[in-house]
Amino acid sequence: MKAFLDNVISLIYPERCLFCREVIPDQAGRPLCTACEKEFTPVGYLCPYCDFRLSPNACCICRPLQPSLHSLYALAIFERQWRHLLHNYKYYGRRSIGRPLGRWLGYELGALQVSLPDLVVPVPLHRDREKERGFNQSALIARHLAQTLAVEYYPLLFKHKKTLSQTALSRSDRQENIHEAFSLAGTVKKGLTVLLVDDIYTTGSTLREAAEVLHSHGALVHGAVVAYNPLIKN
Numbered sequence: 001m002k003a004f005l006d007n008v009i010s011l012i013y014p015e016r017c018l019f020c021r022e023v024i025p026d027q028a029g030r031p032l033c034t035a036c037e038k039e040f041t042p043v044g045y046l047c048p049y050c051d052f053r054l055s056p057n058a059c060c061i062c063r064p065l066q067p068s069l070h071s072l073y074a075l076a077i078f079e080r081q082w083r084h085l086l087h088n089y090k091y092y093g094r095r096s097i098g099r100p101l102g103r104w105l106g107y108e109l110g111a112l113q114v115s116l117p118d119l120v121v122p123v124p125l126h127r128d129r130e131k132e133r134g135f136n137q138s139a140l141i142a143r144h145l146a147q148t149l150a151v152e153y154y155p156l157l158f159k160h161k162k163t164l165s166q167t168a169l170s171r172s173d174r175q176e177n178i179h180e181a182f183s184l185a186g187t188v189k190k191g192l193t194v195l196l197v198d199d200i201y202t203t204g205s206t207l208r209e210a211a212e213v214l215h216s217h218g219a220l221v222h223g224a225v226v227a228y229n230p231l232i233k234n
């Protein structure tokens with residue numbers, strides 16, 4: 001029955017290329033048509049402290065001895081059609097974009113054959129912001145990512161501080177704005193490995209601050225984001 005319903009749904013709402021909207025077969029991989037896929041190369045791993053590009057499992061020379069964020073994976077550079085896509089997703093309630101993005105991120109990480117985390121955790125929104133937006137964009141991505149990797153999803157963090165939007169702030173103001181904004185919403189077993197998920201990574205203040213809470217309770221935290229925005233660096 002479920003297979004039948006899935007077939008009916010895919011006839012009414014066929015899977016489409018995220019960028020040019022061409023109908024594509026429903027698959028767990030990249031949600032792109034053949035032409036758009038040719039244009040796409042994932043960003044991969046970056047140092048969460050200096051943005052230097054790294055190969056999987058590599059450490060950067062600048063890394064602190066006890067990094068709160070152990071690694072960072074980004075799918076794409078935040079440019080051109082990505083700006084449009086993520087803007088529509090976040091601010092125009094196009095929540096259907098969350099599923100292909102989460103599955104895509106999961107597909108790329110799965111293909112790298114790096115060790116899987118125990119838990120996939122989204123960067124939370126303050127409840128007022130989530131109410132206003134109708135959903136947490138990172139949570140939706142994280143859910144589908146977890147499903148793709150067959151790893152447990154759990155919203156282990158809570159955002160208790162109401163912050164300003166980071167978009168218009170400088171690097172130091174971003175840090176100040178997000179400082180001590182998150183708290184734990186569950187228990188962390190020592191040595192737990194967590195994949196912390198967000199939509200966009202700019203200066204990394206948010207992801208590092210969220211990672212710090214998990215790290216200070218004994219977790220090993222990796223980060224995964226859809227888009228890396230290299231433009232604001234001071």
Ligand SMILES: [Zn+2]
Nearest residue numbers: 017020033036
């Ligand atoms: Zn396309």
Ligand SMILES: [Zn+2]
Nearest residue numbers: 047050060062
């Ligand atoms: Zn570095």
